[in-house]
Amino acid sequence: MDASALWQRYQDWLYYHEGLGLYLDVSRVRFDDSFCTSMKPKFDKAFKDMEALEGGAIMNPDENRMVGHYWLRDPEIAPTPEIKQEIVSTLEKIEAFAKKVHTSQVKPPGAPKFTDLLSIGIGGSALGPQFVAQALTPDSPPLKIHFIDNTDPDGIDRVLGELKDRLSSTLTLVISKSGGTPEPSNGMKEAKHAYETQGLDFSKHAIATTGVGSKLDQLAKSEGWIDTFPMADWVGGRTSELSAVGLLPAALQGIDVRAMLEGAKVMDGATRKPDWKTNPSALLALSWYYVGNGKGEKDMVVLPYKDSLQVFSRYLQQLVMESLGKEKDLDGNVVNQGIAVYGNKGSTDQHAYVQQLRDGVPNFFATFIEVLQDRLGPSPEVEPNVTAGDYLSGFLQGTRQALYENQRDSITITIPEVTPRHVGALIALYERAVSLYGFLVNINAYHQPGVEAGKKAAATVLNLQQDLLKVLKAERTALSLEALVNKAGASENVEQAYKILRHLAANDRGVVLQGNLAQPASLTISYRA
């Protein structure tokens, strides 16, 4: 296509939302009119399905749940007065609580006010708060946020080490919808231990966001934590940023949560339209379908050209991959659906892997996120008439063009600035694109059976560890690996057993391995208390 035809295509397909000042450009995705026409029946059905979803139908059949994240920013459309009330009162409670913390009406026993916030959660209970914190935390937040999002002891030490001198004024927020996920539970126990080591009462520093009646909810109530905030059954983890999961930490950091909700509501208004040409989420879903042939054949590379949006790529990774990555469709056929997502930020990544994007295996499409405002206030010139922001803008355009010249498709989203309103809008834009795409390819985008399989397997490993330790502690002499696994009734799991023992030995847990480490089967194992 020559330059003038491309310019025409750009204008023909450009979506602009006036209220948000948001542009979506899909002109560099090479679908044609006949493809669009062929997709119409699928979209008509997807729009109907969306209507049912927003109306409160059970759209997560495996878990027998409604899918209600769209109600969070517009409680008026909630399917029952009880749900509407739940949304309204939770938001009010969050705002009132944040105010009390900011004005020291809620304060730690041994310090005049809370200065830091330690957020403990994983997956959907971490990525949204991390994304929003990086994008929107003001320069001098009322509380400085820190995250424990793993069960890595060394990682936990780093975070707790940073907080060591301010633990007495640190508020800890444990976020877990199920209230039983091992990683946040371990993080909470380690944090509690750190408080107790300093003679501090953890319960007077702790709050929780969790499902009502969950294990965590019961613990928080029985230990008399400062407060608990509910997470509804009808909100999935990866779509929970605009529930208490994301709003509470945001409010505590002094971020305007009403503006986030408003941005999402405005975007919902635009993406609810049952016409794909004027609906930005539908344009995204259409483009994803086209590039990946409806089978996720191309990966989505997300490149925000703005440091504060760096976590957006990881946030989208969970939203898209956990939602769309499914073995079976809704009719039970094996389809192995999904779209792989990765990315970091531009222009940084141009000096890392963009070489392959331009010249290597063409198994991706790019999504550029552009922010028009470089910074608040004027910029110095790095060369005559050129600022650092001009470079960033030029690099984005240049990469988009270079990719297109080599038949690599790209989408560009442009927002005027990174504000709570725009972050809310971006979240809503992608949430609905994922919903629509899920309907287009006929999968349940709201469950995650594969994750459960991994969790079950991990539980088996930990049980085996207990069995091995029991045998070793009862034995007086060293055992061969084979004898040990036989005694533990785990002869089928010798490799797992070996790896457990190697890990215990490396951490001074009493297990001693002797023999040739290069030949695991030759090892003898003993236990020293």
Ligand SMILES: O=P(O)(O)OC[C@H]1O[C@H](O)[C@H](O)[C@@H](O)[C@@H]1O
């Ligand atoms: O909030 P939680 O119940 O602790 O869950 C945290 C995360 O873990 C799970 O394994 C799921 O795959 C995620 O969707 C979820 O967000």
